[in-house]
Structure formats: C-alpha cells, structure tokens
Amino acid sequence: MIVNNSTETDPNPQVGGFKIKAGIIGGAGYTGGELLRILINHPQVDIAFVHSNSNAGNYIYEVHTDLFGDTELKFTGELSHQIDVLFLCVGHGDARKFLEANPFPQSVKVIDLSQDFRLKEKSSISYQATDNSQPTTESRSFTYGLPELNREAIKQADNIANPGCFATCLQLGLLPLAASNNLNSEVHITATTGSTGAGQSLAPTSHFTWRNNNASVYKAFDHQHLNEIGESLTQLQPAFDKPVNFIPYRGDFTRGIIASIYLDSDLSADEVVKLYSDYYAGHPFTHVTTRNIDLKQIVNTNKCFIQVQKKGNKVFIISIMDNLLKGASGQAVQNMNLMFGLEETTGLRLKAAAF
Amino acid sequence: MIVNNSTETDPNPQVGGFKIKAGIIGGAGYTGGELLRILINHPQVDIAFVHSNSNAGNYIYEVHTDLFGDTELKFTGELSHQIDVLFLCVGHGDARKFLEANPFPQSVKVIDLSQDFRLKEKSSISYQATDNSQPTTESRSFTYGLPELNREAIKQADNIANPGCFATCLQLGLLPLAASNNLNSEVHITATTGSTGAGQSLAPTSHFTWRNNNASVYKAFDHQHLNEIGESLTQLQPAFDKPVNFIPYRGDFTRGIIASIYLDSDLSADEVVKLYSDYYAGHPFTHVTTRNIDLKQIVNTNKCFIQVQKKGNKVFIISIMDNLLKGASGQAVQNMNLMFGLEETTGLRLKAAAF
Amino acid sequence: MIVNNSTETDPNPQVGGFKIKAGIIGGAGYTGGELLRILINHPQVDIAFVHSNSNAGNYIYEVHTDLFGDTELKFTGELSHQIDVLFLCVGHGDARKFLEANPFPQSVKVIDLSQDFRLKEKSSISYQATDNSQPTTESRSFTYGLPELNREAIKQADNIANPGCFATCLQLGLLPLAASNNLNSEVHITATTGSTGAGQSLAPTSHFTWRNNNASVYKAFDHQHLNEIGESLTQLQPAFDKPVNFIPYRGDFTRGIIASIYLDSDLSADEVVKLYSDYYAGHPFTHVTTRNIDLKQIVNTNKCFIQVQKKGNKVFIISIMDNLLKGASGQAVQNMNLMFGLEETTGLRLKAAAF
Amino acid sequence: MIVNNSTETDPNPQVGGFKIKAGIIGGAGYTGGELLRILINHPQVDIAFVHSNSNAGNYIYEVHTDLFGDTELKFTGELSHQIDVLFLCVGHGDARKFLEANPFPQSVKVIDLSQDFRLKEKSSISYQATDNSQPTTESRSFTYGLPELNREAIKQADNIANPGCFATCLQLGLLPLAASNNLNSEVHITATTGSTGAGQSLAPTSHFTWRNNNASVYKAFDHQHLNEIGESLTQLQPAFDKPVNFIPYRGDFTRGIIASIYLDSDLSADEVVKLYSDYYAGHPFTHVTTRNIDLKQIVNTNKCFIQVQKKGNKVFIISIMDNLLKGASGQAVQNMNLMFGLEETTGLRLKAAAF
Incomplete structure (x- = not known):
C-alpha cells in the first residue's frame, strides 16, 4: 500500500x-x-x-x-x-x-x-x-445524550450515554407532544432502517443476495429501544401510560431510518405544527416541515427532518435521520461539542449524499 | 432486429x-x-x-x-x-x-x-x-375477482373486476378475521410497494436517482384502495365500522408488497393461526405460516404468504405478494381459470425469482 | 410452521x-x-x-x-x-x-x-x-455440457460437466467466430456478475452494506473459467493462440452476467450478424439481435441474448444470461432433457422477472 | 413549508x-x-x-x-x-x-x-x-481545468472548461503513462457510471423499474469524452496515435465511476507504481495504491483512487471517482480555489458516504 x-x-x-x-x-x-x-x-x-x-x-x-x-x-x-x-x-x-x-x-x-x-x-x-x-x-x-431533550444537562455532563438510532428518530418525532402533555392515546409507529443499523458482522439478513430488493419485519412490538424511548417520554410527561406499538423493518438501503408515527389527538393542524416548530426552534439539526419528505434528504448529515400533519383525528408524524450520524456518531460529536462549550454544529455541517 | x-x-x-x-x-x-x-x-x-x-x-x-x-x-x-x-x-x-x-x-x-x-x-x-x-x-x-373471497361467484361470472394490488395484499391479511366476526377494533396497517406499482410512466418518484436507497410515505390514510377493502370486509362482517388506518410507503425495490397489520383481539395465538389456516385451506396460492417471512419469497410468483402472530393483546399479521402477479395479472389469469372451469393454478406455477 | x-x-x-x-x-x-x-x-x-x-x-x-x-x-x-x-x-x-x-x-x-x-x-x-x-x-x-457446442455429444453422454457461469456467457459470445476460424486477434472481455455468482456463504464482499451501490474488479486476467473457455475455442478453431483478456467485475445486483467482448476482424457487419444467426439457428435459448440489450431481459430465464455489432475494425459482442439458470441449474436441466431424449426446452419456459 | x-x-x-x-x-x-x-x-x-x-x-x-x-x-x-x-x-x-x-x-x-x-x-x-x-x-x-494536468495554467486562468466526468476518471488513469511517453499500444477501457451521470431529466434508462438490478452498455467506442481525453494525452505525449477503445456501461447505482484500463507495456510493476506515485505526489485528491479498491471508497468525496498493477505484459489500472464531485462540481471548486490562490483543498474535505 x-x-x-x-x-x-x-x-x-x-x-x-x-x-x-x-x-x-x-x-x-x-x-x-x-x-x-x-x-x-x-x-x-x-x-x-x-x-x-x-x-x-x-x-x-x-x-x-x-x-x-x-x-x-x-x-x-x-x-x-x-x-x-x-x-x-x-x-x-x-x-x-x-x-x-x-x-x-x-x-x-x-x-x-x-x-x-x-x-x-x-x-x-x-x-x-x-x-x-x-x-x-x-x-x-451518565447523562442521556439527546440534545433536543437534555441539552443543558449535557453541557454539564462528564459522561454521556449516546442514544440508540431508532430511539433518536422516534423520540424526535414525539418529544414535542410529550413536552406539552399531548400524548394521550396509544401510539402507532412503523420504522425502517438501513443495513448499517445491524453493524458490520456478517449475518444471513445482511447478505446482499438476501437483502437486495427485499423487505422484512423484525422484533415487532419488542424492540429494545422502546425502553429508552419510554423513559424520555415520561421524563417530559410523567403521566403518560399508553402503549407505544413499534414495528421495525429492515430496508434494502444502507443508511437512514424513516419512521411514521400516529396517535389520536384533539390538536388542530396549526397547533401541532406550532408545537413542533416551537420545540425545535433552538435546535440546529432538527427541522420541522409540512412538505413531503423522503429518506435520502438527510443521508450523510447530522440532521433530522420531521414532517407534521393532521389526518382526521390523528396527528401524523414522519421522522427521518441517518442512523450512523444523528443516530450514533454524529450525535456523539454533537454531545462532545456541547460538553466542551463549542458551537453545537462544529465539524457537523456535512455535505448530504443527496442521491 | x-x-x-x-x-x-x-x-x-x-x-x-x-x-x-x-x-x-x-x-x-x-x-x-x-x-x-x-x-x-x-x-x-x-x-x-x-x-x-x-x-x-x-x-x-x-x-x-x-x-x-x-x-x-x-x-x-x-x-x-x-x-x-x-x-x-x-x-x-x-x-x-x-x-x-x-x-x-x-x-x-x-x-x-x-x-x-x-x-x-x-x-x-x-x-x-x-x-x-x-x-x-x-x-x-362485474364480480369482484378476489378468489379467496368470491371463488364460487367468480366461477359463474362473465365479467370480473380484478382487485387492486394493495387491496389484494391487505384483504388477504384480514379476510379470516372478518369472516369470523373478529374485526372488533381499529386496524393499523403499514405497507410498502415496489416501483412497478406506479406503472411505467416517468415521474420524479420513479427516477432511479431519486428512488434508489430511498423510502417515502404517500397518500397516508387516504389511499383509494381503502374503499374496495372496506366493501370486502363488510361483505363478510356487515357490522364492522372501525377505522382502517393505512400508511403506504414507496420502497426501493421493483416488485412486491409487504404489509404489516395489527389490531386488538381477545383471540389466542392458536385460535388466530387456526382461523387463518382454515380460511385458506382450499386456496392454492395463499399460505399461512408462523415463521418469519420476507418479501422476496413471493416475488415473481402468484402466491401470497401470511405470517400470523399474537403479540400481547394484538393480532399481528404480515402479508406479502407480488403486486404484478397476485396483485394484478396473475390474479387475472387465476380468475380466467376459474371462469373457464380450469384448474385454478393452470399456467401459474411460476418459478420464484428468489433472489 | x-x-x-x-x-x-x-x-x-x-x-x-x-x-x-x-x-x-x-x-x-x-x-x-x-x-x-x-x-x-x-x-x-x-x-x-x-x-x-x-x-x-x-x-x-x-x-x-x-x-x-x-x-x-x-x-x-x-x-x-x-x-x-x-x-x-x-x-x-x-x-x-x-x-x-x-x-x-x-x-x-x-x-x-x-x-x-x-x-x-x-x-x-x-x-x-x-x-x-x-x-x-x-x-x-464427462462430456462438457454446453449444448450450443456439444449438443450431439450430450445426447449420447452419461456424464455431464456443466459449464461455469462466466464460461457459458463468454463462450456463447465467441463460439460462432471460433467455429468459422475468425478468431484472429487478441480478445478483450469485461463481464459483470451478480452476487449469486459468489454463492450463499457470507463474505465481506457479499455484505449488503458493502456491495449495495458498489462495483469492483476481481481476478483480472486470472479468472479460472478462462481455461474451459480456451478449450472450447480451440476445439472449434485449433489454431487459435491469441490472448483472451478477461476483466471480471462484481455488480450490485443479484442475478445475471453481462459481458462485452471485442476483437479485430475483417468481417463486415452483415457477415458477423449472419455468422451468429446461422450458428444459433437451431438453438432454442440463445438469441441473436442487433438491438440494444440490457441485463434484466434474461433474468430468471434460461435464455442468452447476444447483441452483435461492428465498430470500426472491431467485432463487438454483448452477451447476457442468468448465472443461476443458463449459467448453472437451467443449463443442467437443458442437458438432462437432451440426455433423456426430451424436447430441449421442457420445463424451461420460465417467466422472466423482467423488472 | x-x-x-x-x-x-x-x-x-x-x-x-x-x-x-x-x-x-x-x-x-x-x-x-x-x-x-x-x-x-x-x-x-x-x-x-x-x-x-x-x-x-x-x-x-x-x-x-x-x-x-x-x-x-x-x-x-x-x-x-x-x-x-x-x-x-x-x-x-x-x-x-x-x-x-x-x-x-x-x-x-x-x-x-x-x-x-x-x-x-x-x-x-x-x-x-x-x-x-x-x-x-x-x-x-478557456483553460482545460484538470488540475493534475494543468495546475499552473489554472492558477493563471480567468476561464475554465471543467472536464467531463468520464474524461476525468480516464485521464487520471492514463496521464502518468502519457507524461512519460509510455503510451505505446492500443488502450482498452471499460467504465461504469452511476445514474446521476445522465442528469435529472426523466428517460426510460433512468426509470427505477428499468435500472434497478440492471446493467447495460451505451455509446461503445463512440463516447464524446474520447475527444478531450485524446487532446490531453497528446498534450503530454504528442506522438501518441494508438486507438483508445472505450466501452461505457450504465450501472445500477447513483454516484461514481469505476474504470478499468489496460495496455501493453514493457515497464515493470515497480516502475509503473513509481511512475504513478511520482506523478500524483503533489496532488491532494488523487491517490495511488496497489491494494484492491472499490467504488464506494470515494463516493461523496472529491478524491480519485488509482489502483496500479502489472498483469503479464499489461499495465492494468483501475480508477474510481465520484462523477458529481471530482467529475464535476468538486473539481469546479478545486479549480476556483486554484484560480483565487486558496489552498487547493479548501471546502473540499468532504466526509465520504462510505456505505
């Protein structure tokens, strides 16, 4: 070499x-x-x-x-x-x-x-x-290192437990509702993850021949990230006690998680949009929109996009982020920046892959 | 040439x-x-x-x-x-x-x-x-041409309305519950379709550069196939009046639909498995299993696989089929076979692509 | 189950x-x-x-x-x-x-x-x-089981050595030239294979995360199939002694091989087309065309398509086939049909995956 | 929004x-x-x-x-x-x-x-x-804006013609040979490009349904970039007059070009490696190696990797780069940096997508 x-x-x-x-x-x-x-x-x-x-x-x-x-x-x-x-x-x-x-x-x-x-x-x-x-x-x-939940605590922390990838994506889709005590019904979530979420070890479900052009469900209702999600939601809305149903899928792509989330709500469309926009107003990586989003918009960035809609009596949320960046190493650096008093975005303005 | x-x-x-x-x-x-x-x-x-x-x-x-x-x-x-x-x-x-x-x-x-x-x-x-x-x-x-619902009527019919692709996949996932009056709660469905579902016309969402390694939601809660699904379910269980929530996704593969479906139910796991197995016992293309399934198992065949589980108080169903075959042209030939008195499977024992 | x-x-x-x-x-x-x-x-x-x-x-x-x-x-x-x-x-x-x-x-x-x-x-x-x-x-x-080369011998054979996948694709691209003593210059070949060519064992180069959206060269100039190709070419044109340069690629698809082949030749375009058409006239799976071809045309079939062109002083050939079918198991059944006196195509009229 | x-x-x-x-x-x-x-x-x-x-x-x-x-x-x-x-x-x-x-x-x-x-x-x-x-x-x-060929001229230039994507990839694979008068035989090139190379307009060959899991050849021996490649090679080695045979492929990925190149040569393996290493010694984006390379190593970066080998009497080169970056916009910024006296790499240390 x-x-x-x-x-x-x-x-x-x-x-x-x-x-x-x-x-x-x-x-x-x-x-x-x-x-x-x-x-x-x-x-x-x-x-x-x-x-x-x-x-x-x-x-x-x-x-x-x-x-x-x-x-x-x-x-x-x-x-x-x-x-x-x-x-x-x-x-x-x-x-x-x-x-x-x-x-x-x-x-x-x-x-x-x-x-x-x-x-x-x-x-x-x-x-x-x-x-x-x-x-x-x-x-x-250890402090749970989700800046959109615990930024001030992270700034003071000496030890950070960096959140899981699904956990980050789903929490970012739900935190504004919990923070305003608006989680008042069963929550329904389906999310699809890329192959990097399973790590680099070889497994039948990571074989190209198997995974290419394929899709499958795993750990339905049982994913281990439900525990950390539950703790964060009750940190913000202690009385929340409804089921969170989560169906994870394996997708035939390498990077990213896309989650669709819905629950019953009396909030109006405008109220939901305002609630999410306000909650994330000071957070440089999490962006709220009413436009249609798609997974590749955030691949290879530390960003999370959240699409907010009201459909009948349901709040309907789509949340997308890169599992290796905002869902892992990018968020780790974001936490480091906060812990050392740097601008939160330092070193994290990454060029999206886009295609 | x-x-x-x-x-x-x-x-x-x-x-x-x-x-x-x-x-x-x-x-x-x-x-x-x-x-x-x-x-x-x-x-x-x-x-x-x-x-x-x-x-x-x-x-x-x-x-x-x-x-x-x-x-x-x-x-x-x-x-x-x-x-x-x-x-x-x-x-x-x-x-x-x-x-x-x-x-x-x-x-x-x-x-x-x-x-x-x-x-x-x-x-x-x-x-x-x-x-x-x-x-x-x-x-x-016209007779609605879903053999697993209307086989005897199809045999007598002169005109067939062949079902939609999502409609076929979702109905096959729900018919046994409706036929036994077990649809008694809100139904939650997420399903992902391949690009052939959108036809051959060129569109931004069918551009390879856009769709490859991508995922996105469309027509959430509003998909037009909900109407035909609703008619079939009430044909079997006239009193059914609960919402059917359906989140369709665009997948980055060409063929197939995978749907995950759940609802509250008091049925035991064994009861659900028996119910599905009995319902599809005489149907040569729809197969019930408790094993994990994945989309490519049915690609390029006229088969539908249905995985049945009980998760807590939920019945959890995964349904997979090829949108162009069981979801369109294969089912059309299946209907033709029935209308003309042929063995239902004639010409439809297709080699799976498998990979 | x-x-x-x-x-x-x-x-x-x-x-x-x-x-x-x-x-x-x-x-x-x-x-x-x-x-x-x-x-x-x-x-x-x-x-x-x-x-x-x-x-x-x-x-x-x-x-x-x-x-x-x-x-x-x-x-x-x-x-x-x-x-x-x-x-x-x-x-x-x-x-x-x-x-x-x-x-x-x-x-x-x-x-x-x-x-x-x-x-x-x-x-x-x-x-x-x-x-x-x-x-x-x-x-x-053992008789070398390439029907387009040895059909009569196969019919008499009790033991068949079924050809390699690359070997089949490349030979079908070259046999008509060898059979007419028109292999008279160095031969240049590049061919890309799908992941099934490497079998089902797990390897870093078969990991979905690695292979998806990727491309790579392996065994350049050294692929083991060059030996059986060489034997077939000299069986037809014993004096052939020019180098056959072969660059194999790993493609990010599952099924199929596409090969591009060229060599110097004095033959006219029409002569080349006639030569190929005549050679394969009696062979039911190998089809010659002057139209542009693409890999998926033959995926999930036992067919081989060969596009023939003349470009300046070069004969330029593109050959495509499914590595698991015409390149392996399909050809094995084709050989069985011949050995047992059946119609060569019995059981092998497979529906193309097409998409 | x-x-x-x-x-x-x-x-x-x-x-x-x-x-x-x-x-x-x-x-x-x-x-x-x-x-x-x-x-x-x-x-x-x-x-x-x-x-x-x-x-x-x-x-x-x-x-x-x-x-x-x-x-x-x-x-x-x-x-x-x-x-x-x-x-x-x-x-x-x-x-x-x-x-x-x-x-x-x-x-x-x-x-x-x-x-x-x-x-x-x-x-x-x-x-x-x-x-x-x-x-x-x-x-x-206009000055032809390939920094590895014309860096000093670019620094003085007011107008830059940014090279084509294939042209960049192939020239970087050949320049050291031309610069040392070692292009003395016919050159054989096959290169595969991602879908972004064809731009964002919709076309049958950019339809996801068609392109996914597919491969095809286009413009064999006729690609328009051969002209600019020829000019650069004769700029360095004016007597070069051998054919450059180029077979372009459409790949089923979005970003990147991989080219394999060979020609006859009397140079030893060590001589070739030294020649390439010396030529690119001062160039921050083009890197020479004897290890196996694969396309995704450079996706989403401005880098070009060149693998150098000797195979029998052939020099064998593999060249990879991102068609939208080193093959287009990244190189444009590299040229801008040179024209304005900035460090050549400013703004171009991009995180690879890697997966």
Whole structure:
C-alpha cells in the first residue's frame, strides 16, 4: 500500500483557543469509522489514539478504506490517559466491562455509544481505580445524550450515554407532544432502517443476495429501544401510560431510518405544527416541515427532518435521520461539542449524499 | 432486429379439450406485459390479439424486450370479436370508456384490471350495441375477482373486476378475521410497494436517482384502495365500522408488497393461526405460516404468504405478494381459470425469482 | 410452521411416456435451490431425494423459503440408487470426492455443476465400486455440457460437466467466430456478475452494506473459467493462440452476467450478424439481435441474448444470461432433457422477472 | 413549508482575508445542486445569486430538498455582475449561448461545467459587450481545468472548461503513462457510471423499474469524452496515435465511476507504481495504491483512487471517482480555489458516504 501524497498541512487548523484530545475505543466498527470520518475534519479535535485489539498496528485506512489519503493514523492496542474525551464504540455490554477493566481519570469525559448506560437504573458505574498509588473506588454517572431533550444537562455532563438510532428518530418525532402533555392515546409507529443499523458482522439478513430488493419485519412490538424511548417520554410527561406499538423493518438501503408515527389527538393542524416548530426552534439539526419528505434528504448529515400533519383525528408524524450520524456518531460529536462549550454544529455541517 | 430461431413447435400444446382465445387491450403497459408473460406459456390459451394504439405493428418483444425469442406476435390496432375472453389492461377510467366505445358480444367474458368496476355502486355498465343490425342496450355486471373471497361467484361470472394490488395484499391479511366476526377494533396497517406499482410512466418518484436507497410515505390514510377493502370486509362482517388506518410507503425495490397489520383481539395465538389456516385451506396460492417471512419469497410468483402472530393483546399479521402477479395479472389469469372451469393454478406455477 | 394447504393434485402430470427419477446432492445451496425450483414444475421429473448433510430432516422450504406451499419434500441424509439421474450441486472439489466415496451404478447418469470435470485432462474419474458383491473399478467420463457446442455429444453422454457461469456467457459470445476460424486477434472481455455468482456463504464482499451501490474488479486476467473457455475455442478453431483478456467485475445486483467482448476482424457487419444467426439457428435459448440489450431481459430465464455489432475494425459482442439458470441449474436441466431424449426446452419456459 | 430554525450564525466565518462572491447559472440541476452543497460550507465563498429560470422565487431547498435547514437562499431570475466568479451549470451548448447573450465583465472569472469549451478548437468565445456605453468585442479563452494536468495554467486562468466526468476518471488513469511517453499500444477501457451521470431529466434508462438490478452498455467506442481525453494525452505525449477503445456501461447505482484500463507495456510493476506515485505526489485528491479498491471508497468525496498493477505484459489500472464531485462540481471548486490562490483543498474535505 502506497500513500503517495500524505497531507502535509494540518487539515484541522486550530480555530478557537484549544484542541480536544480524543481517544476512541472500538475504532474498527461502523460507528467508530463514522466517528473518525467526522473527527479528522473537526477543527478543534486532535485524535490521540484509535484503539482496536484486532487491528492494532494497521493503518486506519486499511479498515476504513475511504480514509486512504486523508490520514496516516494507525490503530493501536495501547491506551493513553492523556486525553480529554474517550469515545466508546464497542458492542452492547462491552462498554461497562471496558470501563471497569480500564479506569480512566475522572478528568477524562466519556461518551458511550453502546446501550449500556442509557436506562436510568443502569446509568452509573463504580469501579476500582488507583489514585496516587492508593486504591480507591470511583464512579461515573451518565447523562442521556439527546440534545433536543437534555441539552443543558449535557453541557454539564462528564459522561454521556449516546442514544440508540431508532430511539433518536422516534423520540424526535414525539418529544414535542410529550413536552406539552399531548400524548394521550396509544401510539402507532412503523420504522425502517438501513443495513448499517445491524453493524458490520456478517449475518444471513445482511447478505446482499438476501437483502437486495427485499423487505422484512423484525422484533415487532419488542424492540429494545422502546425502553429508552419510554423513559424520555415520561421524563417530559410523567403521566403518560399508553402503549407505544413499534414495528421495525429492515430496508434494502444502507443508511437512514424513516419512521411514521400516529396517535389520536384533539390538536388542530396549526397547533401541532406550532408545537413542533416551537420545540425545535433552538435546535440546529432538527427541522420541522409540512412538505413531503423522503429518506435520502438527510443521508450523510447530522440532521433530522420531521414532517407534521393532521389526518382526521390523528396527528401524523414522519421522522427521518441517518442512523450512523444523528443516530450514533454524529450525535456523539454533537454531545462532545456541547460538553466542551463549542458551537453545537462544529465539524457537523456535512455535505448530504443527496442521491 | 433478428429473430434467428423462431419457435417452430407450439409452446402450448393443447392438454385438455379446448383452447381459450384471449384478446388483450393495453398490452404495452406493465400489467399487459406481465399478462403476456403468463399467457404465452399457458397450456390452454391462444392469444388472439394484443391491442395497443401506440405500438400497433410492432413486435411484442420490441416493448416487452424479455420476450424476444419467445414469440413473434405483434401489437395490433384492430379488434376482433372472435375471442372467448378480453383482458382490459388500460388506465383507470379508460376501461369503462373502452367498453362503451367498443361493445363486445355478451359471449365474450371480460376481465378488467383497472379500478373502474371494483366498487359495488360502479360495478355495472350499460352501452349501445348492435344485435343482428338492431340497436340494443346491453349491460355487463362485474364480480369482484378476489378468489379467496368470491371463488364460487367468480366461477359463474362473465365479467370480473380484478382487485387492486394493495387491496389484494391487505384483504388477504384480514379476510379470516372478518369472516369470523373478529374485526372488533381499529386496524393499523403499514405497507410498502415496489416501483412497478406506479406503472411505467416517468415521474420524479420513479427516477432511479431519486428512488434508489430511498423510502417515502404517500397518500397516508387516504389511499383509494381503502374503499374496495372496506366493501370486502363488510361483505363478510356487515357490522364492522372501525377505522382502517393505512400508511403506504414507496420502497426501493421493483416488485412486491409487504404489509404489516395489527389490531386488538381477545383471540389466542392458536385460535388466530387456526382461523387463518382454515380460511385458506382450499386456496392454492395463499399460505399461512408462523415463521418469519420476507418479501422476496413471493416475488415473481402468484402466491401470497401470511405470517400470523399474537403479540400481547394484538393480532399481528404480515402479508406479502407480488403486486404484478397476485396483485394484478396473475390474479387475472387465476380468475380466467376459474371462469373457464380450469384448474385454478393452470399456467401459474411460476418459478420464484428468489433472489 | 404450518402448511395449510398441501398440493393434493400432482403438479407435474405425466405428459410423455415416463418420469425421470432425479436425485440431488447439495440441495441446500443456490444452484441446488434453483434446480429444485425448476424440477418441481418439470412435467417429466420426479424428485427422488434431495440430499443435504446440514439440513437432513428439514423441509425444503425451510431453506428455500420461496418454495413454501409448493412442496412438502424434506432434505435427507440418505442416498438411494433407484434414480435415473444424479445432480451434483456441491462445491468445487467436492464432486469428485463424492463420487469416489459414493459410487452410483453406471445406469445412473450424472450431471455435475462443479468445475471438477470440465477440463479435458480432468474429465474422467475412476473409483472402486461393488458389482454383485465383487469389488470392481469403474470409471466415468464427462462430456462438457454446453449444448450450443456439444449438443450431439450430450445426447449420447452419461456424464455431464456443466459449464461455469462466466464460461457459458463468454463462450456463447465467441463460439460462432471460433467455429468459422475468425478468431484472429487478441480478445478483450469485461463481464459483470451478480452476487449469486459468489454463492450463499457470507463474505465481506457479499455484505449488503458493502456491495449495495458498489462495483469492483476481481481476478483480472486470472479468472479460472478462462481455461474451459480456451478449450472450447480451440476445439472449434485449433489454431487459435491469441490472448483472451478477461476483466471480471462484481455488480450490485443479484442475478445475471453481462459481458462485452471485442476483437479485430475483417468481417463486415452483415457477415458477423449472419455468422451468429446461422450458428444459433437451431438453438432454442440463445438469441441473436442487433438491438440494444440490457441485463434484466434474461433474468430468471434460461435464455442468452447476444447483441452483435461492428465498430470500426472491431467485432463487438454483448452477451447476457442468468448465472443461476443458463449459467448453472437451467443449463443442467437443458442437458438432462437432451440426455433423456426430451424436447430441449421442457420445463424451461420460465417467466422472466423482467423488472 | 416551515423553517423553524434558521441558521443565525454565519456557517462560513471568514478565515483568510477575503470572501469570493459567486454566482451560479443553472442552479436547479444535479451539478448546480452539488456545487451549492459545497459552497454553502466553503469558508471563503459567499453565494451572490443562484440563477434558475424555471425556479425563480423558490427556495433552494424546494429543489435541493436536502438543503432544508441549511440555507434560506432562493433562486433568482436576475443576474448581477457584482461577483468574482460565475459557475455555468447549464446543458451542453447552453454555456456558449448564455455568455453570448449575457456578457459579464472581464473581471468576473468563469468556470463552465458543460462541454462547450473543452476542446482546443472550441476553447474561446467572442461576443459583443458594452464598455462605458461603447459597444466592444470581447473574448474569453478557456483553460482545460484538470488540475493534475494543468495546475499552473489554472492558477493563471480567468476561464475554465471543467472536464467531463468520464474524461476525468480516464485521464487520471492514463496521464502518468502519457507524461512519460509510455503510451505505446492500443488502450482498452471499460467504465461504469452511476445514474446521476445522465442528469435529472426523466428517460426510460433512468426509470427505477428499468435500472434497478440492471446493467447495460451505451455509446461503445463512440463516447464524446474520447475527444478531450485524446487532446490531453497528446498534450503530454504528442506522438501518441494508438486507438483508445472505450466501452461505457450504465450501472445500477447513483454516484461514481469505476474504470478499468489496460495496455501493453514493457515497464515493470515497480516502475509503473513509481511512475504513478511520482506523478500524483503533489496532488491532494488523487491517490495511488496497489491494494484492491472499490467504488464506494470515494463516493461523496472529491478524491480519485488509482489502483496500479502489472498483469503479464499489461499495465492494468483501475480508477474510481465520484462523477458529481471530482467529475464535476468538486473539481469546479478545486479549480476556483486554484484560480483565487486558496489552498487547493479548501471546502473540499468532504466526509465520504462510505456505505
């Protein structure tokens, strides 16, 4: 492999007064790769290390082959504590184990992309650390990192549980109703996800021959993201106790989630539109419209589009976002920006793929 | 264009005692083409003519290019009354106009693939004809051609209104409940259709650049097929008066419809499975299962698969079929078979595309 | 799993005077499945057994899920010698091993879909058998099963080496030139194959996330099928000794191969067209045209379309066929038909998927 | 349509000492949209106007719907001369007409994305202008805007003819050989393009139903880009007079071109690799490798990857790039950066779509 022309100038000239040193655990997976694609162009981040057990010593671009020509970074099997933020891009269950086995100083902020700390009852961790050669017990408590729900808390947080992809898409479609106590009937949701939502491991349902031109339902009524969605809705509307019916589909595309949501409501069309517009007024990535939307409008961006309609006695919402960006790594960087006092959109004005 | 090797032997040797002479109006469109693909291999059909105004004089294979090598038939601009059955593959609204302008003898059975005669209040037509040089008024009355609902009536019918594609898929998912008076709550349906459902005319939503890797909702709660679905359900369960909510999606595949359907029910899982299995026991194309299904299992066949589950207090149904076959031209041939006393499956044991 | 409505009538009523009893080894793979899709509707075949070590005892439709409703056959781990023909749908290298370990009576014809016996120097096998309790050495000698090259020999053959998919597509594009001693310059070929060409095993290049909307080259100049192509060309034109350059591509579709081929030639356009038309005049599946062709015209059929042009001093050929049908299982049945004296097209008039 | 949260802060804070005022003609097409996606995030560009006759008065995001939330710009039917650079994103033939009908001051630089000025004999234009109310004849002479060929000339140029998409991909695959006088045999090229290469107009070959899972050849040996390729090759190697055979394919993906190229050569593998690496050493977007590449590695970036191999006596090259970026709008901005003395990569470090 030949990199004929390494980038000699720093692609990320320092704009503000500082650079955030970032470490990444599990850098060889989809969310790790997507995080790298963002961070190598983020003007206020230096990547301190990208950890991968299976790829230690290899160039980043040997795994994330699109990054050839962009970076000479290599994966490492070693960890450094000299960082400001640690991103955990490991499998569900492995984030908690990693932090227990590898205590980082409390000064290092953590953003976890797994589901390990999303639910309130599992949102903290205690582990044995060493402080000035003294064994001590330390703990971390995680804030649910959905900026449209918890922005102020995120700004103060040291540890973030980054929301799930379906969970982000569906919550963004429902939060304004919950915040105004307008969730008063059963909720009906169908959502279709791209193949990247299932990760890079090989499975019969990720085989091209099977998935191309195909569609299928899975985990109907049982998807694990319903739990975090439920917690967020009752955070805003504690009395909400109606069923949320969720039918997830596998789509034959790679990126993005499209959700259609409806429920009974006495609100008028204008009231619903105003409610959503007001709720998201200060949020730079979530946009409300009454026009027809389609999935590709947001692919390869950190944006979420929400189409709001009234159909008979139903509020009808369509919510679209990129599962790897607003649904994972993009939102992780959005959270990092908030935690470090940066403009929320820094490094996240991504060119849409569009086609 | 060179057909180097015309088929010299009759590909459809006469098996039973007769051949049905078929005429096709609107043979250049998707449903016309699909009908031709079936009929040229149907052992008891001779194609008398394939009418197309725009393509008169051209070889069939110049439009339906996959038929090159299979037939030397040409489109014609002329009509012949020397047929047993007439298939109308024209646009919505044009079937009624065609029959008014071109009265065929009553001895010619008609199978209309448009929506013109599907609803009971529009299911008949009167027109001026000429009988032994005497002007007379004739009329035709259409039977709704869903064999799983009306098989005995179809066998006796002279005129068939072939159901819509979504309408077929959704009714097959609901008929057993209606037939047993078990539709007792609001019904929630989401269904995704392939691009052939929109026909061959060019439109922004049929542009490859737009549709590839995309997904979108259209006509939510308003799809025109809801009317014929409603008539069938109340035919079986006259008291049914609950809303049927239907969210149609455009999928980024070419063939097939997948529908997910749920409603509240006190039936047990076993009861639901038995109910569906019993209802479809005598029907050769509609198959009930408790296994997970996926769209491509039925693509390029005349089959419908129905997956039945109980989830909490909900009956949950997934229904899949090929919109051009069981949802259009295949069902039209199935109806023809029934009308002419043939085995229902004749000419319809099609090899699935599978991949 | 419930099969609510088993097919009570024989879907394959006997037409001629006999039924061929067929056994299938390796029935759980892609070519095995495709063979089953053809044979269950073949009017003169009874499937005696479908062998699969990994799926013994399972219903066929549990693996080839599209066959649900079509057959109640199960995979078996046992072999029977009471058959007329044995299809080997196993991996390359395993066909030879299977025959050595499981000698079948010489009266059983063998059609092998692997590459084990395609090349002349490897086209026979000897093994220890038992004849009337006496150990004997038996042997089988295989005929290369490309009907457009070897039809008369196939009719006399007891053992067929079914050609490779690329090999079939490229040979059909070149045979008329070789047969007329018109291969007189270097040959340039690029061909793109669908994902089914790589079989059903999971691999990074078969992952939907990777392959969707992607394209890539593999085995450039080195593809193993070049050997069997070379043997066929020199069978017809022994003096041919020019390089055949072949660049294979992976396409982001599931079925089909499209090849573009050119070489220098003094032949006129008319001469080339005549040459191809004459060569394929008696062959029912291979059709020559001067119109533009596209891959989907032949998907899900046993046909090969060949577009012939002259461009400057080059003969320019485009050849398309379905890799699983004319490139594998369809051609295997075509060979069986020839071997047993049936009409060559029996059971192979398949409805094109078309879209 | 509601834009609930307009971007209040300037997304493009001025970094260097100036902002380039840009006007766009034909902003509603694919290349116009892609240019807008780049320029709204380009740190040293202000978009002065986006001209569209058919969309005057509409928001940009009504056409380029992915830009909703990113910009409140509208299309205009009016032109302003108060700009530094004018991008022409109009159809072939219309760029020349536009400049004749709308003379801009000579101080305004022009970058034309059509083919009107690419060939040397057509590379200049004269038109009637008005200078201080005096009618004068002015002229513009265009430089071929391929930075890897003409970077120094581009830096000095006032008018750029932006190369064609295929032309860029193929030239980048061949330039190092021409520059070293190593094009000494016939050249063989096959290249496949995505659907965006054909623009947004509706055509049968851009219909999703037709193109999905399909492949086809067009304009074999006759593609119009061969002319500009030929001029560039002889600019570097004036004696080159061998045929360049080019077979273009339509692929069933939206973005990107993949080309495979070979020719006879006495160069060793190492020599070829060195030759390519040296040639592109100073060019930030074109990267040379000996690893296997695949199309999606460069989709949604301005990069070109070139895989170099020696196969027998052939040099074998694979070249991949995004037809709308490096093959059109991205390269146009690259040219603008060079013309205005900016770092070549400014605004062009785009996140790859990757999947």
